[in-house]
Amino acid sequence: MLTRRKFLKKCRDISLLMCGSTLLTRSLAEGFMQLVKDPPPIAFIHAQNCMGCTTSMLYGNDYDFFDLLSHIGGLEVHPALSFSQGTTYIDNLKKIADQGNYLLVIEGSIPAKPREACYLGKDPLFNVLAGYAAKARMVISSGSCASHGGIPASGGNQTGALSVADYLKLQKVEVPQLLIPGCPAHPDHLMGSIAYIAATGKVPPLKKDSQLPAEYFNELLHNRCSRFQHFTQDMFVEDYAKDKDNCLLKKGCRGPITPSDCPVRRWNQRTSVCVESNTPCIGCMSPLWPFDSDLYLETSQVEDLPWSKMKEKVGNRR
Amino acid sequence: MSKTMTIDPVTRIEGHLAIETHLEGDQVTAAKVAGRMYRGFELLLIGRHPVDAARITQRICGICHEVHGIAASIALEDLYGLKPSSNGLILRELILGLHLVTDHLFHFYQLTIPDYIDFTQLQRYRGQDDRVRKLDRLFRGSAGTFAGTKITDAPNDTALTVEMGLAYIEAIAVRKTAGSGLASLGGKVPFCHAILPGGLTTGITSDLLMNYANALDKTTDFVQRYYLPQTLALAGHFGQYFNMGQSHGNFYGNGAFTLLKEPLYTAGVMRAGGQREPAHFAGAEEVIDASFLDAAGKPDHEKAGAYSWVKAMLYDGAPMEVGPLARLAVNRNHDFMKMLKPFNQSAIRSSVMTRILARAYEAQALCRYLRELLPSYQLEQPTINALDMLAKPTGTGQGMSIAARGALNHQVTAQDGKVTGYRLQVPSAWNFGPTVKGQLGTVEEALIGTRVQAEPAKGASGSDSIEIGRIVRSFDPCLACAIH
Numbered sequence: 001m002l003t004r005r006k007f008l009k010k011c012r013d014i015s016l017l018m019c020g021s022t023l024l025t026r027s028l029a030e031g032f033m034q035l036v037k038d039p040p041p042i043a044f045i046h047a048q049n050c051m052g053c054t055t056s057m058l059y060g061n062d063y064d065f066f067d068l069l070s071h072i073g074g075l076e077v078h079p080a081l082s083f084s085q086g087t088t089y090i091d092n093l094k095k096i097a098d099q100g101n102y103l104l105v106i107e108g109s110i111p112a113k114p115r116e117a118c119y120l121g122k123d124p125l126f127n128v129l130a131g132y133a134a135k136a137r138m139v140i141s142s143g144s145c146a147s148h149g150g151i152p153a154s155g156g157n158q159t160g161a162l163s164v165a166d167y168l169k170l171q172k173v174e175v176p177q178l179l180i181p182g183c184p185a186h187p188d189h190l191m192g193s194i195a196y197i198a199a200t201g202k203v204p205p206l207k208k209d210s211q212l213p214a215e216y217f218n219e220l221l222h223n224r225c226s227r228f229q230h231f232t233q234d235m236f237v238e239d240y241a242k243d244k245d246n247c248l249l250k251k252g253c254r255g256p257i258t259p260s261d262c263p264v265r266r267w268n269q270r271t272s273v274c275v276e277s278n279t280p281c282i283g284c285m286s287p288l289w290p291f292d293s294d295l296y297l298e299t300s301q302v303e304d305l306p307w308s309k310m311k312e313k314v315g316n317r318r
Numbered sequence: 319m320s321k322t323m324t325i326d327p328v329t330r331i332e333g334h335l336a337i338e339t340h341l342e343g344d345q346v347t348a349a350k351v352a353g354r355m356y357r358g359f360e361l362l363l364i365g366r367h368p369v370d371a372a373r374i375t376q377r378i379c380g381i382c383h384e385v386h387g388i389a390a391s392i393a394l395e396d397l398y399g400l401k402p403s404s405n406g407l408i409l410r411e412l413i414l415g416l417h418l419v420t421d422h423l424f425h426f427y428q429l430t431i432p433d434y435i436d437f438t439q440l441q442r443y444r445g446q447d448d449r450v451r452k453l454d455r456l457f458r459g460s461a462g463t464f465a466g467t468k469i470t471d472a473p474n475d476t477a478l479t480v481e482m483g484l485a486y487i488e489a490i491a492v493r494k495t496a497g498s499g500l501a502s503l504g505g506k507v508p509f510c511h512a513i514l515p516g517g518l519t520t521g522i523t524s525d526l527l528m529n530y531a532n533a534l535d536k537t538t539d540f541v542q543r544y545y546l547p548q549t550l551a552l553a554g555h556f557g558q559y560f561n562m563g564q565s566h567g568n569f570y571g572n573g574a575f576t577l578l579k580e581p582l583y584t585a586g587v588m589r590a591g592g593q594r595e596p597a598h599f600a601g602a603e604e605v606i607d608a609s610f611l612d613a614a615g616k617p618d619h620e621k622a623g624a625y626s627w628v629k630a631m632l633y634d635g636a637p638m639e640v641g642p643l644a645r646l647a648v649n650r651n652h653d654f655m656k657m658l659k660p661f662n663q664s665a666i667r668s669s670v671m672t673r674i675l676a677r678a679y680e681a682q683a684l685c686r687y688l689r690e691l692l693p694s695y696q697l698e699q700p701t702i703n704a705l706d707m708l709a710k711p712t713g714t715g716q717g718m719s720i721a722a723r724g725a726l727n728h729q730v731t732a733q734d735g736k737v738t739g740y741r742l743q744v745p746s747a748w749n750f751g752p753t754v755k756g757q758l759g760t761v762e763e764a765l766i767g768t769r770v771q772a773e774p775a776k777g778a779s780g781s782d783s784i785e786i787g788r789i790v791r792s793f794d795p796c797l798a799c800a801i802h
Binding site: 069083294 | 324325326327328329330331332333334336354355356357358359361362363364365366367369370373374377378379380381383403424428429432452455456459460461462463464465467487490491493494495497498500501502503504505506507508509510511512514516517518519520521529610616617619627700701702703704707708782787798
C-alpha cells in the first residue's frame with residue numbers, strides 16, 4: 001500500500017524530475033490528490049506538422065510519453081496513437097471538446113490561404129479549429145510551427161501558415177495559451193508543462209512578457225553552454241574535422257539569441273545535445289526559426305546577428 | 319447494392335490521409351487515396367544557402383527523422399564535388415540503420431497491432447506480473463485513445479494479448495535506448511544536427527561508440543526476442559492477409575548499406591512478371607495531373623481533376639510499390655524467402671502480411687549489418703571532410719538513399735551558391751500517389767477487390783472498415799513526406 005510518507009516522497013521525486021528542484025512538492029502533492037478524482041482530458045490536433053514533436057515525446061528524455069500517461073492518464077485523442085479512425089475518431093474528439101475543460105495540444109501551423117492545405121476530417125482545419133480551441137481550458141502550442149509559424153511560414157509562406165496564437169487572434173478566440181517552441185519541442189518542456197498543469201490546475205510560471213514556461217526558457221542557451229568558457233577566451237571552431245571542443249559562434253551558432261535550457265537539460269536520456277556533437281545551435285526554439293539568413297555562415301556575415309555587435313552584447317551581459 | 323465508404327482521417331499513420339472507397343455489396347470496386355496537408359518545402363528552400371537544406375528537409379518528417387538529412391547531405395556532396403570521409407560514411411550508415419529499426423518498431427507496435435489485437439482481453443489476466451495491470455490501467459486511464467474499437471477477428475488468446483501488450487510498452491522503452499545511441503553520435507533525436515555534407519561533426523570517442531554499441535545490442539535483443547517472433551505469430555493468425563492488399567506487383571528500390579563486402583541493398587526494379595533489372599534514375603517521373611499543383615509546382619487547390627496533394631510517381635510509365643518488401647524483392651533475398659515458406663509463399667509477392675514481415679526481417683538484417691560495420695570505424699581518422707560554406711556552387715546534385723518506407727531521392731539545383739530548385743521524390747509518394755494516365759495509384763490498386771465487413775464494428779459510430787485500415791497501414795503511410 002502507498003503510505004502517506006511514500007506518496008510525498010514520490011511527489012518530491014517527480015518535482016525533482018520535472019524542475020530540478022523540490023520546490024513544487026507541496027503543490028504537486030495537492031495536485032495529484034485532486035487528480036485521483038479529476039484527471040484533465042488531453043486532446044492532440046495535428047495541423048501543418050511533421051509529427052516530430054510527438055516523436056520527441058515518445059523518445060522522451062528521462063521519462064517518455066507513456067510514463068507520463070501512466071501517472072496522469074487522460075489522453076483522450078491523439079491522431080498517431082488513437083485506436084479508432086475516421087468518423088469514430090472525429091466523433092470522439094467532438095465529444096471531448098463538448099465536455100469542455102480539456103487541454104488542447106496543437107502541433108503545426110494553420111494554413112489560411114488556401115485553407116484547403118490542411119484538413120481535420122472532412123473540414124479544412126482553419127474552419128473548425130477555433131471551435132475546438134474555444135472549449136479548451138488551455139491551448140498548448142507544441143513545437144515551433146504551432147508557436148511561431150516555423151518552417152511552413154518561412155520563405156514565401158506558400159500556404160499563409162499562421163501560428164496558433166495568430167490564428168486564434170484572427171478568429172477572436174480568447175483562451176489561455178502556452179507556447180513550447182522547438183523543432184522539435186523538447187520532451188521535458190511539453191510533458192513537464194502538462195504534468196504541472198495536471199498537478200496544480202495552474203499555468204506554469206511564465207517568462208516575463210511571454211507565454212513561455214519560465215522554467216525552460218528564462219535563460220539564453222549561450223549563457224548555459226558548456227563551451228561558454230571557450231567563447232570568453234576567443235577559442236572558436238574553424239574546421240569541423242579538427243576542432244571538436246571550441247565555441248561554435250563563428251559557425252553560425254544561434255545560442256546567443258535562443259532562449260532554452262538545452263545545454264543543461266540535454267536530450268535522449270541526457271545523452272547529448274546539438275552543441276556537444278560539435279554543431280552550432282540552429283536556433284530551432286527561436287521565434288525567428290528557420291531564419292531568412294544562412295544557417296551555417298560565420299555570424300559576422302549573418303544579417304540578423306552581426307558578429308561585432310554580438311560580441312559586445314554578450315560580453316556586457318548582466 | 320453500392321455505397322461509398324470514406325475513412326477520414328486515417329489515424330495511426332504519419333500525416334493527413336483520407337481514403338474513399340466505392341463498394342458493390344461487400345467488395346471494393348473503386349478507391350481514391352487523398353493526401354490532405356501541404357506545406358511547400360520545395361518552394362520554401364528556393365533562394366537559401368544549399369547547406370541549409372540538410373537541416374530544413376530533415377523537418378519534412380518527424381517520424382522518418384534522419385533520412386532526409388542524409389539524402390540532402392549526399393545531394394549536397396554531389397553539388398559541391400565533396401568526398402565524404404570514410405568514417406563519415408560509416409557514421410551515416412550507423413545512424414540511418416538504427417533509425418530505420420526504431421521506425422519499424424514504432425510502425426508495428428504503436429501503429430499496426432491495435433488493428434489486430436483486442437487489448438480488452440488484458441482484463442482477463444489473472445497472473446502476478448504487475449506490468450500487465452499497469453498496462454491495463456494505462457489503457458483504461460486514457461480510454462478515449464486506447465479503447466472503443468472492437469476487433470471482431472482478433473485472436474481469442476489472453477497469453478498472446480498479454481505478450482503483445484507488454485511488447486507495445488517495451489518497444490517504447492527500447493526506442494528510448496536506441497534514441498540514446500543515436501544521440502551519442504548525432505547530438506539528439508529527432509533530427510541529428512551533426513549530419514552535414516562530408517560526414518559527421520561530432521568528436522567521436524571510444525565511449526560514444528560504446529554507448530551506441532550498447533544501444534544497438536539492446537535493440538537487437540528486442541528485435542530477436544519479440545519483434546520478429548511476434549510478426550510471425552500475427553502472420554499465423556491472419557493468413558488471409560497474404561492474399562489481401564496486393565498492388566500492381568511492380569517493385570522499385572534504391573541501393574543502401576553498401577560499405578560492407580556484401581551490400582544489403584542494390585538499386586533495382588522488379589516487374590509484375592517477376593523479371594528484375596537495375597534501376598536507372600531517369601526512369602522515375604513525377605506526374606501532377608491529379609495533384610493540387612500547377613505546372614510551375616505551385617499550390618493550386620482549385621485545379622480541375624485534382625484530388626490529392628500527393629504527386630504521382632511512375633517508373634518507365636508504371637506505378638511502383640516501394641518499401642522494405644520492395645527492397646527485398648528486387649534483391650531477391652533468399653533468407654526472407656525462407657521466412658515466407660512456412661506460410662506457403664513460394665515467391666516474394668505484394669500483400670499486407672509480406673509487408674509486415676519484410677519490415678521485421680529488415681530490422682534483424684540491419685542489426686546484424688550494423689554490428690559488423692561498427693569495428694571498421696577508425697578512431698584516429700577524421701569524422702568529416704568539412705565543406706567550404708563560402709563556396710558558391712552552380713549545378714545539380716543527386717542524393718539517392720532510402721527511408722523506412724522506401725526509396726528516397728533528393729535533387730538540389732543551385733546558381734552562385736543559392737538554391738534555385740529542389741526536387742523530392744519520396745517513398746510515400748510512390749505508394750500513395752493518385753490515379754494518373756489511367757493507372758491507379760499503388761495503394762488504390764491494393765484496395766480494389768477487398769471484401770469488407772458489411773456492418774461497422776461494434777463500438778464504431780461510422781462505417782470505418784478495419785480491413786481497409788489494415789491494408790493502408792501495411793504500407794506505413796507517411797503523408798508529411800509524400801507531400802512535403
